[in-house]
Amino acid sequence: MKSNKPYLQNSYYFDFESDIIQDLIAEYNADSLSSKEKAIGIYTKIRDGWKYDPYSISLSKVNFRASSIASKNSGNCVEKSILLIACLRAINIPARLHLGKVKNHLAVEKLVEKxxxxxxxxxxxxxxxINNEWLKMSPAFNATLCEKFNVAPLDFDGENSSYLQQFTSDGNRFMEYTDDYGYFKDVPLTFMENKLKEHYPHIFDTANDVTEFKL
Structure with a gap:
């Protein structure tokens, strides 16, 4: 079996040795807690502690550092995932970034507009x-946002993957994965930039050389 050491490392992006990340995970350093309990706790904290915001786009390296994300009160799915990964690595739980493409089926008017x-x-x-198994989890949608769209928040139980909200509580289609780009041991900023420019060229046609902007 391959070593998980690369997925425990501190890096420029997953800078969990920073004071702000250490403060964030302090309550989960207790030896009395299992890895499963720690992962569930920090997952829920990141999911609900930072509001989901898909409309802030950045190409700046510093904005993808976990310490920078931790200093804000919102983030998009990639940013919240980076923050969660840094926190998991900080409490000695291997974690890595997984990227893909999703399609939303509810409240799409603003998405299409932007x-x-x-x-x-x-x-x-x-x-x-956890427990010799790689599991998937998505901290993107905070519980209050899920309530607004009548969809159950994604809970993580430490034993099963929890990353896709296919349907709302009344059975309407909510979201689906349409492509899977695989996993990365660090943040692939150039890859992400290329995907953004490939799929949303009109945004960058008007943004000129700006590295971050609000849609």
Whole structure:
């Protein structure tokens, strides 16, 4: 079996040795907690502690550092995944970034207006290694947002993958994955930039050399 050491490392992006990340995970350093309990706790904290915001786009390296994301009160799916990965690595749980493309089926009017499509890419989630198994989890949609759209929030139980909300509570289609880009041990900024420019060229035609903007 391949070593999981690369998925425990501190890096420029997953800078979990920073004070702000150490403060964030302090309550989960207790030896009395199992890895499963720690993962569930920090997952829920990141999911609900940062509001989901898909309309802020950045190409700046510093904005994808976990410490920078932790200092805000919102983030998109990739940013929240980066923050969660840094926190998991900080408590010695292997974690890595997984990217793909998703299609939303509800409240798509604003998405289409801003992005020209109801598909979002790159969409980020997290792979976490617990009990000798890689599991998927997505901290993107905070519970209050899920309540607004009548969809159950994604809970993580430490034993099963939890990354896709296919349907609302009344059976309407909510979202689906349309492409899978695989996993990465660090943040592939150039890859993500290329995907953004490939799928949303009109945004960058008007943005000129700006590295971050709000749609």
């Amino acid at each position: 992005f020209g499509s109801n598909e979002l890419t790159p969409h980020g989630m997290v792979n976490v290694f």
